[in-house]
Each structure stands twice: as C-alpha cells, then as structure tokens.
Amino acid sequence: MVRRRTKNKRSNTQNQDDDSTLFQLPSRIVPEPRIKSLQFPIWTEKKAQLIERYLYYFVLVTKHGTYIDGFAGPQQPDKPEMWAAKLVIDNEPKRLNHFYLFDSDRTALFHLKKLKEAHPDRDIVVYGGDFNEKIVRLLNSERIKQTEATFCLLDQRTFECHWSSVKALAGYKSSSFKIELFYFLPNFWLERAVSGLRHFDMPQKWWGKTDWPRLFEMNRNERKDTFVQRFKNELGYASVKPWPIYEKQGGGRIMYYMIHATDHPEAPKLMERAYNKAVQPKEPLNQLQFELGLNKSSQP
C-alpha cells in the first residue's frame, strides 16, 4: 500500500498562488477539451516518437519534470529510434531532471543500464523486477516531490500493469496536479490474448476487480470507453483521452489506444499537437513558443 499523505494536505483550489507549484492548480476541465479530427494517424512504429514529441512540449510549459517508465526496455533493441525511454532522455532541451526506468527482463535491463551509462550527467535510476512491486517502493520513498511535474508511461504488452499500480500513481500527489499517465490499452488482440490464458489472475490484477470478464462481453469501443470513464470517475483525472495507434502508416486496424490522463488544462492540447506532428520534424523552439503563446520568461 502507498502511504497516505496527510502533511500539507490542501484542497486543489487553495493552492493557486503557491509559487512552488508549476501551474495553477486544477480547476476541473469541464467539459473535456475538444479535439479536432486527427490529421495524421499514428501507427505502432511511431509510438515512441509521439511520446518524445509530447514531452518536448511538456517541458516547455513545466521547465522541469520527472519521467517514470514502467515497462521501459526496448521492444526492438536493434531499432533505437523506436525506443521511448531513449528518445525521451535524448530530447533537447534537457529539461527533465529525473528518470525512473523499470523492467523485469534481463536483456531489457542490460540495455537500460547501458542507456544510463551513456548519460552520466543525468539522474537515471533503473529498477529491475516487477514494476507493480517496485513502483510502490518508489512512491513510498517520497523521492518524487509533490510539486514535481511528473509523467508516467505505462507501455505494457497486454495485462502486465496492475490496476493497483495505476491507482497508486494517480493517488500519489495530494496538493498539485496528479501524476500524468500515458496508459497502453490493447485493442485488436485483446480477445485473443485472454482466450489463450490458463490462469486468470493476470486480467484480474490488470483490471483490479473480479468483474473483468464483462470487458470481454463488450465491443472494443465500449471497452475503451469503460477504461476512459474509469480513469475519470474512479481516479479523478480532469481529462482522459484515448489516442488510437494504428497498424500501419495511413491507417488499418487500431492496434491499441494510448490513454492520456491529466489534470493540466494545456496537456490535452499538447497531446493533440504531438499526435498530429510526431512524424514531422520538430518545430524550432522559438516558433513553438510563439505558437503555444509562451512568453519570453518561459524560454528554456
């Protein structure tokens, strides 16, 4: 269990003029910001670029931050351009201060340790073992400051991320925006994945409740909507948007959704921009600042 924080616990609205926080604290985003039709569908090979691009924008607003990657090993070690953790660490300007990278696989850990060695000037911590256990230890250590803008990628394969971990992350902060989540929800192969299981403790931990079989009675759209509503209603995120990731360039099937859950009013717009621009060259910083309406004082 993650320890409950009682010290300095304030309501979100009490904190609006506290300079130590990054942003004004959330007025709930009601209604959910509207997203225009998606211009350039992202496909599986470009997922890491989407994450990289979003964090490129994120730090322009926050000017600092912590990156947690729960399932961080490279899916294809021979294709570093598709490895989210590497792209995020290499992002310029280097505004993210702390990186917590988890993986349970030996080969993945080898690559993560090499990545850390290649960046001796950055604060990178690699955790070997089950993310669901290790994340609780990290959160309990209170190493991540309550005021630290924090983004967590939960790029599981299918059922590896327990709902209890999602909940612990969402409940960590008591006085500022919740930890932002980018959660992988399988779409196309989920029915097949569950039908191949011999033991059902995996989907049960993934969903965190015994009624998980009802998810497989739904169609894919309903299932995605059920997850989105759960992030909103149970975890209390102000904005939750499912970003479809397609099979191939130009479309095809929706292989999975990346569910973006955030309290920051600017974040959904930045994700929309990242989704539409991830495969294009990065915008120069001064152009971006102008387009995002960031003044000189927020220059990196």
Ligand SMILES: C[S@@+](CC[C@H](N)C(=O)[O-])C[C@H]1O[C@@H](n2cnc3c(N)ncnc32)[C@H](O)[C@@H]1O
């Ligand atoms: C889909 S891959 C991650 C891909 C990665 N985000 C990238 O950009 O290439 C999932 C990773 O999760 C790891 N994994 C699986 N179960 C895990 C667990 N319980 N705890 C931590 N890592 C786990 C696997 O070893 C694998 O490296």
